[in-house]
Amino acid sequence: MSHALIADLGGTNARFALVPIHQYEPLEIRVLPCKNYANFFDAAADYIEHCSVDMENIDAVVLAIAGPVNQAVIRFSNNPWHFTRAEVQSYFGDDKPVALLNDFDAVGYSLEVLPKSDMVVLGEHATVDPKAPCWVVGAGTGLGISCVVPQDNGPNMVLPGEGGHVDLSACNDLEDDILKFLRTRHKRVSAERVLSGMGLENIYEAMAQREGIERRLTAPEIGEALKQGNDPIASAALEQFFVFLGRVIGDLVLSVESRGGVYIAGGIVPRYLNEILKSGFRDAMQDKGRMKEFVSPIPTFVVMSEYPGLMGCACYASYLVSKA
Structure with missing residues (x-):
């Protein structure tokens, strides 16, 4: 049986797996901490x-790959690894079809094969137009965003971009204060500065300072505080997250009328499913x-699958082999 080697290479971990061609459930998954390897090729060799x-x-x-792939030298947004397409092709062999996808493009391809049972509805609306565009959004080490356009024949068309780095806007005094706090550190505040593991830490620190407290917790420490239920700033920070x-997803929907829905993946939101269901997200x-009625019918879902990026790679591998 022929197989594809697939990998989801993030800022913190590199997830490798095998999958039989035309199957989509990854096998022999190993999660390798990126910091343990000098470069991608060392990690690949280990796997x-x-x-x-x-x-x-x-x-x-x-x-x-967690970063832009249409570059002469492919660099990761939150990871010092880098390589060229030619180096990757040479490493695996010139006779093998090799594809490099943005990590959230891969999640976009996974929508073709993810079971409905892996998706949880947020809000009152759950009806999608399967032929309409949709968005994939995910907060983890960074903020990934991709726009997916279904096709009648062949794989979904996934429009590349770095939407996680758009400017962040504020709509009330609390959000003004958070942005002012972050501008003193970063000058320009992107969406990723609040919608990521680092972003949750930033929100916490800004809200603590607003209360006259000098304190910054790591994302895991905030998670532990939420479990203990003894830190109101942690609860408020997650709500503001x-x-x-x-707000960001609403702006995306205004940019592209995504009647196909919005699919939220990444490492953070699925971990706090109960909290987002009760939050002010929708x-x-x-x-x-004036555009509330335009945005309101768009359904939103949390992707609960543990490895949607790998499933998207598996889906794309089938098309790649068929085309070869």
């Missing part, structure tokens, strides 16, 4: 050495003044 399939039985390689997420998304 290949310990997997059950020899490289000669690998018919395709698909890598999802969801509000900012709603109110903030729909808070678009």
Whole structure:
């Protein structure tokens, strides 16, 4: 049986797996901390050495990368690794089809194969137009965004971009204070500065300072404080995180009428599913003044699958082999 080698290469971890061609459930998954390897090739060699399939039985390689892939030298947004397409092709062999995808482009391809049971509806609306564009958004080490346009024949068209780095706007005094705090540190405040693990830390620190407290917790420490239930700033910071997420997603929907829905992946939101269900996320998304009725019907879903990026790579690998 022929297989594809697939990998979802993030800012913190590199997730490698195998998958039989035309199947989509990743096998032999290993999550390798990026900091343990000098470069991608060292991590790939470690995985290949310990997997059950020899490289000669690998018919395709698909890598999802946390950063822009249409560059001469591909660099990661939150990771010092870098390489060129030619280096990757040479490493795996000139006879193998190799594809490099943005990590959230890969999540976009996964929408073709993700089971409905892996999606949780946020809000009152759940009806999608399967032929209409949709957005994929995910907060983790960074903020990934991709726009997906379904096609009648062939894979979804995924429009590349770095939407996580758009300017962040504020809509009330609290948000003004958070942005003022962050501008003293970063001058320009992008959406990723609040919608990521680092972003949750930034929100916490800004809200603490607003209360006259000098304190910054790491994202795991904020998570622990939320479990303990003894830190009101942690609860308020997570609520504001969801509000900012709603505002950004509402802006995306205004940019592209995404009747296909909005799919929220990444490492943070699925971890706090109960909290986002009770939060002001949807109110903030729909808070678009005269355009509220335009935005309100758009359904939003949390993707609960643990490895949507790998599933998207598996889906793309099937098209890659069929085309070869």
